[in-house]
Amino acid sequence: MLVSQHAALSALAALTAAPLVKNKANLGLFWAAAVGQDVDHYLWHALKFHNPSLRDAYSFFRSRYGKAWHERGLRKEDARALHGPLPLAFAVALALADRRLAPIAAGMAFHGLLDALQERVITPATYHVARPALGTVGPPRPVERGEAERAA
Numbered sequence: 001m002l003v004s005q006h007a008a009l010s011a012l013a014a015l016t017a018a019p020l021v022k023n024k025a026n027l028g029l030f031w032a033a034a035v036g037q038d039v040d041h042y043l044w045h046a047l048k049f050h051n052p053s054l055r056d057a058y059s060f061f062r063s064r065y066g067k068a069w070h071e072r073g074l075r076k077e078d079a080r081a082l083h084g085p086l087p088l089a090f091a092v093a094l095a096l097a098d099r100r101l102a103p104i105a106a107g108m109a110f111h112g113l114l115d116a117l118q119e120r121v122i123t124p125a126t127y128h129v130a131r132p133a134l135g136t137v138g139p140p141r142p143v144e145r146g147e148a149e150r151a152a
């Protein structure tokens with residue numbers, strides 16, 4: 001999911017929860033964690049390419065958005081140091097020890113939920129519809145199918 005989508009949907013979630021939350025600063029922490037978790041993508045890009053440019057990192061990942069992992073030139077575990085279950089478990093453990101950290105753990109969990117929805121529901125559901133319109137790979141063309149049959 002794009003950072004802008006995380007920002008918008010996390011803001012919507014924070015605003016929805018606002019009437020139930022006494023300390024409104026917690027909404028800001030929730031939002032910052034829910035959006036900031038993608039900093040691992042930037043750090044990965046900066047370290048891998050020795051390039052601290054946020055613009056270049058954004059372009060790199062934006063050009064791969066909506067593609068299957070094997071088409072991105074990335075392994076799924078690349079650039080996702082904060083996206084696994086261990087960072088979330090660590091955040092939850094910290095939140096259990098200190099409740100002031102609970103909005104951060106909740107934000108990370110919400111981020112993970114949005115990413116899972118994107119990867120497991122939205123991208124598969126729109127794969128054959130959106131990809132040709134976006135000018136990306138899309139379903140195999142007849143020529144590619146013929147080449148695949150000859151290779152088999």
Ligand SMILES: [Zn+2]
Binds near residue numbers: 037038083111
């Ligand atoms: Zn993410």
